[in-house]
Amino acid sequence: MSAFAIEFQGVCKSFRRQEVLRGTTMQVEKGKTFAFLGRNGAGKTTAIGLMMGLLKRDAGEIRVLNLDPATQAIEVRRRVGYLAEDQTMYGWMRCEEILRFMAPFYPTWDHQLALKYAKDFEVPLATRIKHLSKGQNVRLGLVLALAHRPELVILDDPALGLDPIMRKQFNRDLITHLQGEGRTVFYSSHLLYEVEPVADEVAILDHGQIVRHAETEDLRREVKQISLSREAAGMLAQQAKILDERPDGNDVAIIVEEAPAVIQALEQEGVEHRVVNLNLDEIFEAYVAGNKSDLAAMQRIAGPCEVTS
């Protein structure tokens, strides 16, 4: 029995000539809340489509709860709770009707639990879905995703379009009902502050590849912003992986990986510097929008003279 709820090994997926996933590799441990981060169009929804057996991969291996979604899609869907991005349900159905409609598809469906979740999430059962607010719609989707007691819950940007209060409420519900029960949650989002309080692990997807996969706390500890002189930054560029740099008055503010080692080295050299802790949002931005090339960073920071010397 695998310890992982989801395993991706060198997965590739293209739509015509557009390569969306390029050798994506990741593992999601059972019982963890896993934040899958990426910009719009990074390939998050495609990866989820592959996990649910809605799309066929071009290459690589995928296991979801030890099943291959390409050949065992129905079994995967029975055991997984899935809330799609901007999920559109049948507007003419009343909430209680959609609960009864969905029940036969899941052998483990617990109607009493569905009614309990509907009550907890304040879903108006007698109302037609087309008359629900955006927040109620998302919460109804969550009821449908949870009422069959899934081992794994996949949420694809579930809070998309919700206002900040609603997002907080949604995350509160998520923590109460999922993390409390020890389920594996795969939470895809491009809103970092949304997943930061709930995620145990984070993977950052950029242009179809996982550029970083770490525990949330490790990521916060290892990626930091350091402000230092241009000359010192130029020297540092040869030793550390710089994710991003920006001017900071007369100095330069760089964001580095393996920050504890870099800071230790700077202290040993007696280089004057200032360390700034980053939130997940800033770390994400550094990975997907920052300059990831050490050489390019070094050239820009130290200038051509520094490089030639």
Add this chain to the structure above:
Amino acid sequence: MNSIWLSLLWKEWCEHRWKMAALTGILLATPALSLFVVARASRTDLIESALSISTTVLYPYALLAGMFIGMSVAAGENSRRTSRFLSAMPEAAWKAGAAKILVAMLVVSLPVVILWSLTWLFVSNQASDSFEQAIVQNSQEFKLPWSISNVFFARCVGGALGVVSVLLWCVVCGMNRADEVRAGALAFLGGSVAWLVFAGLVAIGRMSLR
């Protein structure tokens, strides 16, 4: 029948029941109005008029109702953006498709059955001996309502098969289009081309026989 099938059929029935009511209303109102006009002009032609009007309305009905419901079956989920929700359900896609087609076939053919049942009732009440003889002279089984040689049964079955045929053409040609209009346009194009090819082959066959 297990509850997954019941669930799928229930959903389709709920989506189409008002369309069926509208189609039935239109299909019954047209002959009823026509008969009313005929009745005001002359009572003697009522039976023949009922038969001919009920037959005539079947042609536009088969084309329009078949396309109307077929477009909805072919592209309704995509146009309402519910296709991803449906495809993510833990059941084989062919079951959802089969439930859609079965209910759609019922929805388009039931109004035809109702029309011809009412026509049969009307004619039975109005029929004189001479008319009945005229009908039965080509058939000894006129009084058996399920016999194919019964004019009512034959036209009812013919009409139902016609509208189901248009429906299936529309579903096949318009399947998985982004919206109903595209599905309908493609179905019309596909059906027209198929019939032109068929007519062309028949013409060539006749010419070669000569």
